[in-house]
Amino acid sequence: MQKNILLTIKNKIKGFHITRSVFAYPYILFLMFFVIIPLALILVNAFLAEGKITFQNFIDLSKDGASLKVLGHSFLVGVVTTGLCLIIGYPVAYILAKMPSGGVLVILFILPMWVNFLIRTLATRAIFQAMGVSLGEGTVIFGMVYNYLPFMILPLHTTLSNIDKSYSEAASDLGADPVTVFLKTTLPLSIPGIISGVIMVFIPTISTFAISQLLGGVFLFGDSINDKFNHGLYGVGSVMSLVMLVFVLLSNILLKRFNKGEAKSSVW
């Protein structure tokens, strides 16, 4: 009798098919704890003031002129930096895509990115100081472009080198001059790369921490979030983080819509 039971148990254990998806369960828990709950806490804290659920933090932020100014200023710096990166980076990506060895050469443009950004920022600052350039708005933007240019070049290069050459060949066969060929075929076909590049530069620029302080004593949104939390203003800090988070999520939805997973580019 007992043997019988043991046998059935044994059979049951054997019959229990370990689906391999079981291996993901610990990580699902991990993601739950260290990604989802922390982000949910930001949401909760944004609506929490003096132990009550209110919009007080939002109202506080909307009255906080200094923070709004920082937000507006970050936006401006972000737009200028992104624009400059696009203007400088597009030709680089375009030339590299046309070169046979472009796939290897692009690594040279990405390489500096792997050196810690504090090191590069401090080096840039030292160059400015050695040249006698006074630190300020201009140096901040230069530092940002310098820091984030690789993020623009990489997705643009991926998209541009995947464009089927026959489009532009057909256009020039049909009599279009090089400028028209570029404007009517290459440029429209590279829009997914432009969008990823713009997002990959804009988001980190506005939320950057420390770069702008080191390069010109300018406070941007990322510094401002850190500052609020440092001063124990968790509510307002959370609202500001929430604003940033919405930016990130919206831009990713946009990215997905345009890329449909094909132009996924990573540094590695």
Next chain:
Amino acid sequence: MVKKVFPKIYLIIILALLYAPIIFVVIFSFSNTTNFTFPRGFSLEGYRAIFTSSHAEKLVDSLKNTVIIALISSFASTIIGSVSAVGIFYMKPKSKATIENVNQLPIVNSEIVMAVSLMLFFTTFSFPTGWLRIILGHITFCTPYVILSVMPRLMQMDSNIYEAALDLGASPIKALVKVILPIIFPGILSGSAIAFTLSIDDFIITQINKGAATGIDTLSTYLYSSTRSASGFEPFWYPLFTIIIILVITIVLLVNLNKFKGKGKKKEEEV
């Protein structure tokens, strides 16, 4: 002719700008100053100062912390990432897509928001300050990259091999270790390299989660605090930067060259 030369000149100018700060650091690491001049000519004094200056103890200490944190968190995230990549790969499409989306969050999220959200989480549930918070934070942002580097290997794998191992009498665990593991191993290796580099490189997550009172500093947080200290920026930093720059560039080049070799081989096989 002019048309062909112009693009190359443009590339060279941009490259020169991108590398200028790095090259300047390397050159002036031999001047033992912090302001990019050579007042006393060539000297190795700065390099010696890494070990002999009054800050040497703190410096070596933060270097040690950086490496310990990177080793622990890259090891942990490599294990977690590789195992769960297998799990995620065999999930039902719908739940697979959901997990993959959540897995993207730490990658796409702005670092400051992630750092602050972790800080809120740790304080809300009163995690002990210091090491635990830093290492958990590092594992959180490293693991997604390990998964992303193991996944493509799994997708290239012929699923019949695993079934064949089971048919031939291997237990699921044995089949996993003997069949799947060797196939995804290159992905695990590059994943761990990415995790290690990211952890060493991290500044924001550590800075915000280390807790001011614990006194734990990694190289980057110590560097940041020394740029803001009244005593000023010490000359030993440029020699140290130089060592880091050379290390980082060598590692990244090696990994990338390896990748290109791998691609070349695959192409040869296809032919």
